[in-house]
Amino acid sequence: xxxxxxxxxxxxxxxxxxxxxxxxxxxxxxxxxxxxxxxxxxxxxxxxxxxxxxxxxxxxxxxxxxxxxxxxxxxxxxxxxxxxxxxxxxxxxxxxxxxxxxxxxxxxxxxxxxxxxxxxxxxxxxxxx
Amino acid sequence: xxxxxxxxxxxxxxxxxxxxxxxxxxxxxxxxxxxxxxxxxxxxxxxxxxxxxxxxxxxxxxxxxxxxxxxxxxxxxxxxxxxxxxxxxxxxxxxxxxxxxxxxxxxxxxxxxxxxxxxxxxxxxxxxxxxxxxxxxxxxxxxxxxxxxxxx
Numbered sequence: 001x002x003x004x005x006x007x008x009x010x011x012x013x014x015x016x017x018x019x020x021x022x023x024x025x026x027x028x029x030x031x032x033x034x035x036x037x038x039x040x041x042x043x044x045x046x047x048x049x050x051x052x053x054x055x056x057x058x059x060x061x062x063x064x065x066x067x068x069x070x071x072x073x074x075x076x077x078x079x080x081x082x083x084x085x086x087x088x089x090x091x092x093x094x095x096x097x098x099x100x101x102x103x104x105x106x107x108x109x110x111x112x113x114x115x116x117x118x119x120x121x122x123x124x125x126x127x128x129x
Numbered sequence: 130x131x132x133x134x135x136x137x138x139x140x141x142x143x144x145x146x147x148x149x150x151x152x153x154x155x156x157x158x159x160x161x162x163x164x165x166x167x168x169x170x171x172x173x174x175x176x177x178x179x180x181x182x183x184x185x186x187x188x189x190x191x192x193x194x195x196x197x198x199x200x201x202x203x204x205x206x207x208x209x210x211x212x213x214x215x216x217x218x219x220x221x222x223x224x225x226x227x228x229x230x231x232x233x234x235x236x237x238x239x240x241x242x243x244x245x246x247x248x249x250x251x252x253x254x255x256x257x258x259x260x261x262x263x264x265x266x267x268x269x270x271x272x273x274x275x276x277x278x279x280x281x
Contacts, residue, residue, distance in 0.1 A: 023147025082217035
């Protein structure tokens with residue numbers, strides 16, 4: 001327990017605050033990408049794919065960073081920019097509509113691109129790829 | 130709904146979801162002093178988030194059917210909370226870490242995530258009463274537009 005005069009170590013609390021802020025910003029950007037792709041290309045899934053790949057690049061870029069960068073950029077922004085839940089719900093819809101090509105594209109193609117983006121980000125950010 | 134209101138709902142939901150994810154998939158493994166727990170914790174987060182997203186999407190579709198506008202619910206909970214709670218980039222980072230360390234579990238983790246997340250979403254929809262009625266047809270007909278009005 002803290003006593004009067006004790007210094008509180010903000011470095012413990014900061015990541016817990018930065019990650020949700022970064023997540024919120026990432027999620028708003030993702031929503032913008034999905035809605036933009038739906039409005040302009042009639043392909044909401046492409047907006048989601050761009051968000052996933054970009055998030056993995058950002059995660060790789062800052063993976064070797066300090067605690068603040070990890071909290072805000074990797075756990076926060078990249079975590080909010082990318083998502084599994086929306087992809088999973090969309091996959092159910094594609095399965096029921098027998099759009100197996102879309103499932104393969106997102107289940108394998110986007111995963112491979114995302115992995116490559118993460119490796120590229122790590123290389124650019126100075127981390128070991 | 131205005132763009133600003135939607136952005137606020139998405140951001141608020143995502144901040145809460147992100148906090149839950151960080152606590153479950155980062156802080157708990159650190160507290161347990163076992164980094165190997167990160168990957169299974171992340172799997173649990175992604176699968177449970179997909180289950181919840183499916184459930185809420187089902188509820189939203191039901192609201193829509195009743196003539197009510199579910200866009201607030203979807204923005205805050207599906208796009209925001211569940212989107213912020215689950216993470217594709219953390220999944221890829223975990224996969225990369227496992228492959229770089231030549232561990233046996235990365236392929237299993239990837240396969241389990243890819244199979245279990247959509248199954249959990251389908252289960253969530255079924256639990257909310259949408260399973261038997263089938264997924265509504267894509268109103269626009271374009272590939273990838275998503276089956277509902279507001280794909281996240």
